[in-house]
Amino acid sequence: MAYATGMIYCHPRARTDLPRSDRALSLAGSAHVWFDTVDGFDASGAPVQATISLQTLAQPRRILPQLPTDRPLVMGILNVTPDSFSDGGTAQSVNAALTRARDMLAAGADILDIGGESTRPGASDVPPGDEIARTAPVIAAIRAAGIRTPISIDTRKALVAEAALAAGADLINDVSALSYDPALGALAAQAGVPICLMHAKGTPQTMQADPRYDNVLTEVYDALARRIDRAAAIGIDPSRVIVDPGIGFGKTMAHNLTLLRGLSLFQALGAPLLLGASRKRFIGTISGVEDPAARMPGSVAVALAAAGQGAQILRVHDVAETVQALALWRALTIEQGDTA
Ligand code: HH2
Numbered sequence: 001m002a003y004a005t006g007m008i009y010c011h012p013r014a015r016t017d018l019p020r021s022d023r024a025l026s027l028a029g030s031a032h033v034w035f036d037t038v039d040g041f042d043a044s045g046a047p048v049q050a051t052i053s054l055q056t057l058a059q060p061r062r063i064l065p066q067l068p069t070d071r072p073l074v075m076g077i078l079n080v081t082p083d084s085f086s087d088g089g090t091a092q093s094v095n096a097a098l099t100r101a102r103d104m105l106a107a108g109a110d111i112l113d114i115g116g117e118s119t120r121p122g123a124s125d126v127p128p129g130d131e132i133a134r135t136a137p138v139i140a141a142i143r144a145a146g147i148r149t150p151i152s153i154d155t156r157k158a159l160v161a162e163a164a165l166a167a168g169a170d171l172i173n174d175v176s177a178l179s180y181d182p183a184l185g186a187l188a189a190q191a192g193v194p195i196c197l198m199h200a201k202g203t204p205q206t207m208q209a210d211p212r213y214d215n216v217l218t219e220v221y222d223a224l225a226r227r228i229d230r231a232a233a234i235g236i237d238p239s240r241v242i243v244d245p246g247i248g249f250g251k252t253m254a255h256n257l258t259l260l261r262g263l264s265l266f267q268a269l270g271a272p273l274l275l276g277a278s279r280k281r282f283i284g285t286i287s288g289v290e291d292p293a294a295r296m297p298g299s300v301a302v303a304l305a306a307a308g309q310g311a312q313i314l315r316v317h318d319v320a321e322t323v324q325a326l327a328l329w330r331a332l333t334i335e336q337g338d339t340a
Helices: 054-058 094-106 128-144 158-167 182-191 216-234 253-261 263-269 281-287 296-308 319-333
Strands: 008-012 038-042 073-079 111-115 151-154 171-174 195-198 241-244 313-316
Touching (some): 094 111, 111 128, 128 151, 151 158, 158 182, 182 216, 195 216, 216 241, 216 263, 281 296, 296 313, 296 319
Parallel strands (some): 073 313, 111 151, 171 195
Antiparallel strands (some): 008 038
């Protein structure tokens, strides 16, 4: 179903090839990704004139004052859970988590995403008290160690986010896009921190039970547009919202691939775009690699593809490998200068 009657989708065609055309504009302030064509289409898929201002597509997406806007940022995943699908149980003590944080920062992570509840398919809810006991001490320890790097709290719950912000977190990452805990939106509005709204169809318990869409790209786009409106109605400044199509959350492999191929459409929402595909099941299915921890090469390939579509934040487990790949991608896609 389309977001609104007469909805027109405006899809900037992201490119990184050189030289750029005379009409090239940088996509969302990127030094690497450009466009000179915006394809407009309506809910039936019929081509129409694009209506979006080029300024909206070209403007940089500022997430926090200390973070650059002209290149993809790497968000390192730090799960302090016993059961996350690929790294569960590997950073359960505060000391182990602090060591992992230091390693990811030394490897070049721009943001740390700390989570105390697995949202893998079939996972069950963790009581807020347990989630706080897992995450807040780790955030406090990172700050006590003098580390100032932005920290995101990966939670659906206001109490957990509140404790994390008090311990020194800077942004909220909500995989339910404000649909799980009614109090989370008010907290984000009052704290004035950036919040990532991720698309999911269903809950972790149900989401992989035969998810269906008529058109996954426009339906996820419409849902995110509605979430941005709802966040604004709660009092969240639209410039604080980050969007994420939610790879693997109520999506088949074909859905994930369609979203990745069309990812630059989401730039028309005017918000920074986060992508989390790291080690997910479709990477294992396509590559034939069963062990999630061994899916680094495929994950890096997807991260580079997302970077090429202008994604502003790449949420990854393998920080060093992703940073290295992006360094080369950046050298090869910059219009001027070289790295000599
Ligand atoms: N994926 C996971 C968790 N949080 N947040 C955003 N914004 N986007 C994602 O794609 C995303 C996310 C699931 O991955 P992981 O944290 O590795 O596993 P688990 O949920 O089992 O802890």
